[in-house]
Amino acid sequence: MIMTLSLSLILPFLFLCWIIGRYTAAKLRSKHSLPLPPGPDQLPILGAALQVNTNNPWLTYGQWEAKYGEIVSCRFFGNQVVILNSERVADDLLERRSRIYSDRAEVSTVNMSGWDFDFVFDRYGNDWRLHRRLFQQSFREQKVPDYQPTQRAAAHRLLINMSNSPAEKLWGLLSLCTSSAILSIVYGYEVNTLDDPLFTISDKAIETGIPLLTPEKSMIINTFPFVKYLPTWFPGTSIVRDLMVAKHWSRLYVDFPYDFTMKKMLRLRRVSAIKPGIFLRAFGDDMKQRGKRSEHTGIPHVSVEDDVYEGYFIPKGWSMSRDPRRYPEPEAFKPERFLTKDGELNDDDVGFTFGWGRRICPGRYSASAAIWMAVASMLAAYTFERAKDDNGVEIDPIPEWNVGVTRNPKQPPLRVVPKFSQSKLEQMVQECWRFWREKPSTRCKRVASLAETNGPTFPTDPPLPTAQQDPTFDIRLRPKTHSTALR
Secondary structure, eight states: OOOHHHHHHHHHHHHHHHHHHHHHHHHHTOOOOOOOOOOOBBTTTTTGGSSSSSSSSSHHHHHHOOOOOOEEEEETTEEEEEEOOSSHHHHHIIIITTTTEEEEEOOHOOOOOOOOGGGGGSOSHHHHHHHHHHHHHHGGGGGHHHHHHHHHHHHHHHHHHHHTOOOGGGHHHHHHHHHHHHHHHOOOOEEETTTTTHHHHHHHHHHHHHGOHHHHHHHHHOOOOGGGGSSSTTTOOHHHHHHHHHHHHHHHHHHHHHHHHHHHHHHHHOSSSSOOOHHHHHHHHHHHHHHHOOOTTOOOHHHHHHHOTTTTEEEOOOOEEOOOOOSSSSTTTTGGGBOTTTTOOSSOOOGGGGGGGSSSSTHHHHHHHHHHHHHHHHHHHHEEEEEETTTTBOOOOOOOESSSSSEEEEEOEEEEEEEEEEHHHHHHHHHHHHHHSSSSSHHHHHHHHHHHHHHOOOSSSOOOOOOTOOOTTOOOGGHHHSSSSSO
């Protein structure tokens, strides 16, 4: 009884001392000859945590930008944070000074959700360099043409699936297109339908895990680590229950395709010069690293040493987030932002979406190629219109978002109108396959002839073939080539 009473008094006292210690340390670190960037008023211990919209934090950061400027500093439960609200500042620090701004913050929910397999969350060091190098070897710009047949097949399969599915399933089919290309490239696993078990696992892993991997979501556990040891029925432990569900799916997400590939390799038995067991162990470790996802956008950078920028002091270990304000009315759907006055594409490649510096997404070249093929194929084969209500009046879509370390839109109501019958579409897909099986020189001659006559073509790939692959290819034909897809 005495021991129980003593513990009930000592534990709260120790916890209070810990909180005061963290708060005092943060205040002492802020004592510097140069001022910190401006920021909102803050409470003791909590800092500005209560002011942030945890579901849509960029909205709060945007409001702070209007009030305090491009660089904002604040504390969240004793954690020092610098928020970059412009592409200019992010480029100056994260790109030009990437040597000291390439570390990552410790986000407790990453390990608890099982997403520590993803090297994008690794601290800046030798392990991260190894993983990055393995990924870079297979997904550098020069390797992209090797994967385009697989990406093209996924895009064409998307067209056929769209013809057999209602418009409400479009977002699921887009995810299927992306997942099928990645899983085929990395693991040799073919995904063709929405009810494929691995696609379900992938979808569930992302749905349950990604929203939990933000610094805002990990604040409670970072500040009150004892929460993870409480019973899951205890009030305030809902995030622990969510993390347990996410960990279940993340384990399946990693193990299922890996086991599939290892079994497939054992069946092939094509290695004769070395023992199969040694080969599989070596290749298996490499395969697991290459299968790691690269979800780059929205993950904070951490400085590894003190720095000064535009008269402000940025201490070592401060986390940094960003919300570029590059476009007027950023929430509005205005594709004309990317067009010149003549209706041609401008030079805005929205490169910041892939991050900055040494943490830039290593899969950006493959991703851009896959997006080009999917979008060009869909626009060639379908028309996308606003949905109508029961009275025939068009419904104005209201943008809604799924949030986490990445942000993506929820599907709005829409109508998908095919431009061709299904039999015609299947025929055109087959013609496209025959086109890409031809020799590059033959393809270039056909494209040149069709471009001159403005005839129908379906070469939906981004710049391929290129001058490096075929000296006879005329780069000036690219704009016409890409604008005369399926008619």
